Amino acid sequence: MKERNQIEAQLHPSHYHVLHKLPPGDSPYVRAKHVQLVDKDPEGAIVLFWKAINAGDRVDSALKDMAVVMKQQDRAEEAIEAIKSFRDRCSKQAQESLDNVLIDLYKKCGRIEEQIQLLKQKLRMIYQGEAFNGKPTKTARSHGKKFQVTVKQETSRILGNLGWAYMQQENYLAAEVVYRKAQIIDPDANKACNLCQCLIKQARYIEARSVLEEVIQGKLTGSGDPKSRNRVKELLQELESEQLISIASTAIGLNAEDTFLAEGLDQLMSQWISYRSRRLPIFEEISSFRDQLAC
Known part of the structure; x- marks a missing residue:
């Protein structure tokens, strides 16, 4: 010294x-x-x-x-x-x-509701073309290193955080919708495991195993990470256990604000499919999921 x-x-x-x-x-x-x-x-x-x-x-x-x-x-x-x-x-x-x-x-x-509202605000900014000050990428830092993040990657990250927040509220149906959206945009093993957890909480075990198979087969980014492998083992044990308890979903579904975001994101995805727009659309249709929530 x-x-x-x-x-x-x-x-x-x-x-x-x-x-x-x-x-x-x-x-x-x-x-x-x-x-x-x-x-x-x-x-x-x-x-x-x-x-x-x-x-x-x-x-x-x-x-x-x-x-x-x-x-x-x-x-x-x-x-x-x-x-x-x-x-x-x-x-x-x-x-x-x-x-x-x-x-x-x-x-x-643990201020989950405030976290959710801020995450929705960030999604709204993406929908309105205001994210990254209108640029397609931004420079981010992690462990002292710089790297480029696209709007697509940022949107998936925000949706992943929103899904986690819904899970803390035990709103597993809303979390499922968000995780599915995130997987469409930028799939990875971590979000797949979280989606699997959402389905387990809704006693939809066959669907949960199907989602987990993509990680087991190494089809998703991060599938080979030790943390992902350990998570897969835990989820498989939970799926295979005879003591699984079906938890009745008490999710309240999407409110008016959620509907606004979902419709806006759908519009963006339609634009993304047809042409490149200034708003950098990166979403696909989730109308079927919204219908489920409305039931």
Whole structure:
């Protein structure tokens, strides 16, 4: 550790910032990032992020970073209030990123209804052509690496999150509709397993096994991942168990707002099939599922 400190002390300031992935300069925001990433002091970083926000220094990044650190410190409720209070100081370009952080915070706090409403809002933005500021892709980050995300991939991700939220409410029929939609757009093993779970909860075991077979046969992205294989084993055990209990669905189905989204998404899919439009349509018909929900 001592040798590392000596080496760092000899580094040119610009090299030091690169080493620790710090922004250049000595502003309140930069000091907050230093305390967060170098000193490993999350509580101290939160205090400094507050100072950066109040000073108007890189407010977009300061608010988002502070909320993330607060979540890590089990202060998610405070983070939610901070975003709601200060997001009007942030740029238009930062709003989508703040929404993503807010969705994770709602999930962390168990505020499922608010999570659902925000996810629906994001779907509505896609329907109206407002996602990604009207561009077909956006640059995202994961574990320090940049990659491109398409509207199609983002829509599938949002639908997957919406399906999970419905499952927490035990609204398995609505979750099924959402997961089927997501699988049409961008299928993968994780969403297939969740769809299987929805069908099991509705005592539709034959359909559940059929969905699971696609994962077992390796037809979907992620089928070979250890996490997916373990999940498949668990679901098979549940399917094969003689103690399966049929749970009567108490799902309330799609309300007027859901119907608006479903109809809008159907229109988009029709456009996608016929031609490329500015709204980047990526949906297929789910009228049959909507009919089920209406029953």
